[in-house]
Amino acid sequence: xxxxxxxxxTVTKVDWVNPHSWIYIDVKxxxxxxxxxxxxxGPPNVLYRGGWRRDTVKPGDAITVHGFVAKDGSHTLxxxxxxxxxGRKLFxxxxxxxxxx
Numbered sequence: 001x002x003x004x005x006x007x008x009x010t011v012t013k014v015d016w017v018n019p020h021s022w023i024y025i026d027v028k029x030x031x032x033x034x035x036x037x038x039x040x041x042g043p044p045n046v047l048y049r050g051g052w053r054r055d056t057v058k059p060g061d062a063i064t065v066h067g068f069v070a071k072d073g074s075h076t077l078x079x080x081x082x083x084x085x086x087g088r089k090l091f092x093x094x095x096x097x098x099x100x101x
């Protein structure tokens with residue numbers, strides 16, 4: 001929870017589910033390989049109250065995300081802020097200092 005990271009990628013899937021919504025993105029590394037990252041966000045109600053709608057990001061959109069890498073080292077991120085294709089910066093549900101796990 002103490003490893004902040006910024007990723008840029010293309011949305012492959014969005015799951016608006018409780019208790020946490022998920023956005024999946026393909027991120028291209030420097031060597032050209034593509035890795036699919038899971039971005040854990042707040043629940044749908046928190047996102048909706050923060051200005052999100054189901055079509056805020058959709059498959060094919062290029063987004064930027066700031067968050068914290070999972071403690072287990074997997075390609076999972078507790079998302080803090082997502083920048084949408086139109087440049088809006090939206091709170092994604094994780095606190096400033098990463099998840100409290």
